[in-house]
Amino acid sequence: MGDMIVRRIGLSQLPPWLIAAFLVMALFGESAAAAVRSVEAAAPANRPGEVSATPADWIFLEDPAVGVALFYPPEWSVEGPVAATQFAATARCRSVRMVDFEPPADSGAAASVDQSYVQICVTPLSDGDSLESYMRRTYGESLARRFAKTDLNGACAYEDRGHTFSRTIFTRAGDRLIQIVTAVATVPERMADRKAQIERILGGLIFK
Secondary structure (H helix, E strand, O other): OOOOOOEEOHHHHHOOOHHHHHHHHHHHHHOHHHHHHHHHHOOOOOOOOOOOOOOOOOEEEEOOOOEEEEOOOOEEEEEOOOOOOHHHHOOOEEEEEEEEEOOOOOOOOOOOOEOOOOOOOEEEEOOOOOHHHHHHHHHHHHHHEEEEEEEEOEEEEEEOOOOOOEEEEEEEEOEEEEEEEEEEEOOOOHHHHHHHHHHHHHHHOOOO
């Protein structure tokens, strides 16, 4: 398959809004700050899973074994499975995770970790199978109650309803079925930032 690739983004991975800002500067002589503000103000509102920009210091991760590429914040780490789901037990998984607080090892079972993560797991679809047939077979009559049909970066997806701190999304890429699990469990003052980072990660997902 190939080795996992992790690198800092270069010019070819710069977000479109930043490239546009540079063009504005070159054409009209605006300062960098004014150019960026003018482009950001003109950008349309995001739909779920969309982002207006990838921050310039984010790191590019490509995992051929899982078949996914994404951008993640530099303070986050790349890991294997972090959420024990039934789907993940038989799938290839890659995660990015941020730990805000980890209690000492002798703190006991009641101590919790403040963390946020995005886990992507991929498994082959059976011949003749589809995302919809998998969802109906797995969740049966509860499908409509538990999941809403949505869009993930232009692909059909199912997302669990009523999520607050964790989300589960199913989608398809070619002959592969994909489960994405995200979670935010941290202190209130970090909650908004971690949720925004997860939205940016989801908005930059590329399935190979």
